[in-house]
Amino acid sequence: MLHTFVAYVEDLPGVLTRVASLFRRLNININSLTVGRSEREGLSRLTLVCEASAEAGHRIRASLFKLENVVDVDDIAQAPAVTRELALIKVAASAQNRSQIFDLVDVFRARIVDLTSESLMIELTGVESKIEGLIEILREADTKILELCRSGKMTMRRGHHTSSVLKAMGAQPEGDAEEYDAPGKATRKGKAIELE
Amino acid sequence: MGSEAKSQASNAHLTTPTRLTGAEILWATLVGEGVTDVFGYPGGAILPAYDALRKFPIRHVLVRHEQGAAHMADGYARASGKVGVAVATSGPGATNLVTGIATAMLDSIPMVCITGNVSSKVLGTDAFQEVDITGVTLPVTKHNFLVSRAEDLAAALRHAFQIARSGRPGPVLVDITKDAQQATAIFDFEAAKPRPYRPHPMLSVKESGLEQAAQLIREAKRPVILAGHGVIESCAMEQVRTLAERAEIPVGLTLLGLGGFPASHPLNLGMMGMHGEAWVNHAIQEADLLIACGMRFDDRVTGSTSTYALKAKKIHIEVDPAEINKNIKADVALVGDLAEVLEQLLPRISGRDGSAWLKTIASMKGEVAVRDIKNLPDSGHLYAAHVMHDLWRITGGDAIVVTDVGQHQMWEAQYFHHEKPRTLITSGGLGTMGFALPAAIGAKMACRDKEVWVIAGDGGFQMTAAELATIVQEKIKINIAIINNGYLGMVRQWQEFFYERNYEATPLVSPDFVKLADAHGIAARAVHTRGEVEDAVNEARSTPGPFLLNFMVEKEDSVYPMIPAGNALHEMIRRPGRDPLEERADDR
Numbered sequence: 184m185l186h187t188f189v190a191y192v193e194d195l196p197g198v199l200t201r202v203a204s205l206f207r208r209l210n211i212n213i214n215s216l217t218v219g220r221s222e223r224e225g226l227s228r229l230t231l232v233c234e235a236s237a238e239a240g241h242r243i244r245a246s247l248f249k250l251e252n253v254v255d256v257d258d259i260a261q262a263p264a265v266t267r268e269l270a271l272i273k274v275a276a277s278a279q280n281r282s283q284i285f286d287l288v289d290v291f292r293a294r295i296v297d298l299t300s301e302s303l304m305i306e307l308t309g310v311e312s313k314i315e316g317l318i319e320i321l322r323e324a325d326t327k328i329l330e331l332c333r334s335g336k337m338t339m340r341r342g343h344h345t346s347s348v349l350k351a352m353g354a355q356p357e358g359d360a361e362e363y364d365a366p367g368k369a370t371r372k373g374k375a376i377e378l379e
Numbered sequence: 380m381g382s383e384a385k386s387q388a389s390n391a392h393l394t395t396p397t398r399l400t401g402a403e404i405l406w407a408t409l410v411g412e413g414v415t416d417v418f419g420y421p422g423g424a425i426l427p428a429y430d431a432l433r434k435f436p437i438r439h440v441l442v443r444h445e446q447g448a449a450h451m452a453d454g455y456a457r458a459s460g461k462v463g464v465a466v467a468t469s470g471p472g473a474t475n476l477v478t479g480i481a482t483a484m485l486d487s488i489p490m491v492c493i494t495g496n497v498s499s500k501v502l503g504t505d506a507f508q509e510v511d512i513t514g515v516t517l518p519v520t521k522h523n524f525l526v527s528r529a530e531d532l533a534a535a536l537r538h539a540f541q542i543a544r545s546g547r548p549g550p551v552l553v554d555i556t557k558d559a560q561q562a563t564a565i566f567d568f569e570a571a572k573p574r575p576y577r578p579h580p581m582l583s584v585k586e587s588g589l590e591q592a593a594q595l596i597r598e599a600k601r602p603v604i605l606a607g608h609g610v611i612e613s614c615a616m617e618q619v620r621t622l623a624e625r626a627e628i629p630v631g632l633t634l635l636g637l638g639g640f641p642a643s644h645p646l647n648l649g650m651m652g653m654h655g656e657a658w659v660n661h662a663i664q665e666a667d668l669l670i671a672c673g674m675r676f677d678d679r680v681t682g683s684t685s686t687y688a689l690k691a692k693k694i695h696i697e698v699d700p701a702e703i704n705k706n707i708k709a710d711v712a713l714v715g716d717l718a719e720v721l722e723q724l725l726p727r728i729s730g731r732d733g734s735a736w737l738k739t740i741a742s743m744k745g746e747v748a749v750r751d752i753k754n755l756p757d758s759g760h761l762y763a764a765h766v767m768h769d770l771w772r773i774t775g776g777d778a779i780v781v782t783d784v785g786q787h788q789m790w791e792a793q794y795f796h797h798e799k800p801r802t803l804i805t806s807g808g809l810g811t812m813g814f815a816l817p818a819a820i821g822a823k824m825a826c827r828d829k830e831v832w833v834i835a836g837d838g839g840f841q842m843t844a845a846e847l848a849t850i851v852q853e854k855i856k857i858n859i860a861i862i863n864n865g866y867l868g869m870v871r872q873w874q875e876f877f878y879e880r881n882y883e884a885t886p887l888v889s890p891d892f893v894k895l896a897d898a899h900g901i902a903a904r905a906v907h908t909r910g911e912v913e914d915a916v917n918e919a920r921s922t923p924g925p926f927l928l929n930f931m932v933e934k935e936d937s938v939y940p941m942i943p944a945g946n947a948l949h950e951m952i953r954r955p956g957r958d959p960l961e962e963r964a965d966d967r
Contacts, residue, residue: 197513197525204517238704245581245701251522251542255580 185214186240187259187266187338188231191221193252201250202229205243211235215268215335226254230338263341269334270314271296272305275327284326291317302329311336396567401529401560402431405493408536410435411568414464416824417493418442418451422468423508425495427560440824440853443845445472447817449479450843452490454821457804458779458829462489462543463821469496470508473554474515478811480550481519485808486635487612489548491539492516498558499527513554521549527556529564533571541573547699548612581700584715584723592670592694592711593727596626599668601736603691604630605651605680608807609673609698609717610639611800618721619672620644625725627733629740631659633674634792635807642776642796648740652680653942654789657951658743660942664949665739666691673697673717676706677808678944686947696720751954753794757909763787763862763932767794769912770832770860774920778830779804779822783815783839786868789938791834813842816859820846823855830858830920837863837889847899850925858919859927861892864934872937876952896927903927 192198199218206213214232221228235243240258247256276284281303288295288305291313297304307317314333321328392399392407399407405428409417418440421429432439442448445467452463463483467476473494483490497506513523522542524535532555539551596602610619616639623630623646630640631651640647648659660682663669669691674680681687684706695702695709696717703712713720752764767790770780776796781804782788788805797803804822806814815835823831840861850857862868871885896903902922906915906929919926939954 200514201517208518241703242701242705245579245699245703248579248581249521249699249701 184235184237184240184260186233186235186243187264187336188229188233188244188247189257189259189338190229190231190247190253191223191226191255192218192229192250193254194220194225194227195252198227198252199229201252202231202247205246205250206231206233209235209239209243211239211243217335217337223254230336232336257340259338259340264338265341266310266336266338267308268311268314268336270305270307270317271330271332272307272318272321272328273297273302273330274305274321275301275329276303277301280326283324284321287317287320287324293317392566393568396565396570398563399566400427400431400563401532401555402427403434404529404532404564404566405536405555405560406431406435406437407566408533408568408571409437409464412537412540413461416440416455417464417466418448418455418821418824419466419493420445420448420468420472422470422472422495424469424497424557425466425472425493425555425560426468427557428466428493428495428555438824439466440820440849442817442849444843445475446479446813447820447843447846447849449476449490449492450482450811450814450817451821451824452492453479453483453486453488453814454781454804454818455825456483456488456490456821457486457818458801458822459825460801461825462491462540464491464493466493467495468508469494469512470510472508473510473512476552477516477519478809480516480552482806482809482811482814483550484519484521486806487548487608488550489543490550491536491543492520492550492552494552494554495560496525496554496556499556500558502527502556512552516552519550520552523552523554525554525556527559529559529562532559532564533566533568534573537568537571538573541576545576546579579698579700582698582715583700584713584720588711588713589720589724589727592713592724595668595692595694595711596628596670596728597731599628599692601662601666601739602626602628602668602670602733603648603662603666604628605633605663605669605671605674606630606636606639607633607672607674608635608639609696610636611673613673613698613717613719615673615718615721616640616800618718618725621725622670622721622728626728626731627737628670628731629662629733629737631655631663633677633680633807634788634805636674637792637803638797638800641798643798646737650792652677652948653682653944654793654938654940656744656793657940657953658740660940660948660951661743662740663688663691664947669693671695671697671707671709672721675699675702678706679807681706682942682946682948682950688948696724759908759910761907761909761912761930761932762936763790763864763930764794765909766860766862766906766912766930766932767791767834769909770834770916771795773913773916774830774832776802778802778832779819779826780832780834781805781815781819781822783833783835784810784812784869785836785839786864786872786936786938787834787836787862789869790862793938812836812839815839816843816846817849819857819859820849820853820855823857824853831856833857833859835859835861836868837861837865837892838867838887840892841889844895847896847901851899851901855925856923857925859896859925861927861929862932863889863892863929864932864936865889866934868936869938871935872941875935875937876941877943892927892929901925901927903929905929905931907931 293307452465456463
């Protein structure tokens, strides 16, 4: 299954290697990884998406916590969350086919952020399927994609209670409570609902 | 300067912030952390540190190879429970530590390795003897630091000691650039104190879990306690013993758990797993409850996990949350320090009658004894099992035994009965040949008044035999027993059982170990028959200096029982029914 780990890590040299090395050792490919500053001073927030067995989630989270520079880890799994990705797409476009691309960009609620006589750049934010959708349509329309840059996924739980708030309140992120006592029974409640 | 004056001078640094060089800060911080002995080897990038060493009350043991330094620090830690310290220079010095670091990592041994590195200005330029040792050791350390400024050094070192000894212990490496050793900074030991230790956030010992565990124990008909290295690391010997006695539960031990529960205790079943006795493994397979205490269900303990103890519920008490459900699913997991968890669990356990189950296990034991080589009459041949049994008998089981890896290691585990923790020092997880001799030097440095025995095979001994000179230079008394069968015995055994006796690359030519010892100025003698064993061991023990015994044992003897890798725990190759002492053509 697809796992989405959100971690707060110390903003120091080599920390990303330590995180990545853990997945390398388990021979797990990282599908996507985004890192940036967080609301907490000196801490970066990363979102890491990977494919691994359902049982592996617990162990990966426990192993991430064992890294000295990792402060907090949340396994989002199927919990209600907002996930977004940013894409920049540079396509070949001349005066002849520009308007056709403008229409597509409108439908996808994307933006044109750069325009030259021979090319234009599209900025698109959304879930993975939306980005894949625009790319697919552009290809079907015989538009030549000159460059494609995707940020990878960023994820945040829905609702007021962040994972760290839950922890401060003495509760555990969803799914954890049962994990130790009844392995195998740890089913995750709730399904992500995307509200645009 | 007398050692007292030395120690006062250096202790002043600990109370008053003083400007020191990075090299001085290194040693002053170690002194502050309670370090009295280090094991190391100098070189260009660590020379500033060595230059400052004489000012501090620290004994430095010069090794013959940096792998030896790491194993010595490891043996020191295993024997004493303190953090062991190894020092090496950059490049090859640092990479030579790696095997020793990985050995400590796999067995959760608290250790701090200090390496020099090239100056920060040339880091990453492939300078002479430069290697990215923090990169190299990343997967085999609990954590590591690259320090390039003298002012960061004390804090990094203190943090390293905290990490090494906290939670599930492990090795930490601190790599210090040469310019950081040469520069000066204000040294303030107190201010360099690490942030408060943060326990793993997923530790979880819930009331409901404790109650569930207690109920499982109350209701169990055929329970077995599995005691691992965690019993010793957590100092939970008393608690495990109380649990076993109060609820009449037999105890099986992992290799690293030996000594955590007295061998002579009537509830002790001995070592389980690949070379465990048949009754232990059968007991586990027949059990309806396993109480795993500070162990990780290693593959050498479980055999095939798909057939492991299928009838049993499992209670897993473990300090590392990443071990829960890793190999074997736990029905109840109590994730925390073993001694603390058992303290909470014990009040819920009351007297329980386990006699029927104990009787069943006892009947299995009787059947095994008749096959045991130890109980067969002396035919004049020398078997490793005899050597172990006699060593145990003669030393009263009181010595610290440091083994290498292979057949002799398993025979030691079977025939040398450990009553107390930290009396068996062995590389369990990584299985590092060459471990015994250097680790024994470390153990002896930690426990100067203890009798220390190295037991090594002829193969493993040669991997680190250069450390014989270290023994002589440091004037320490260690007894060495080489179990010499002319083969890489355990590999030969696998070839015999699983590769149609194709003894490829396992016959081994060795030097005359008696002469080798003599060349070092170490007394030695060879032993060919069982009749000579007692006298030889006594001679070794009564000789003031180090002593080497070369036991010329049966060449093609095998360790029984054996569970072939990947087989179920009850699918053992048993001791041969025929008389294993029968004459063979290749016998001496």
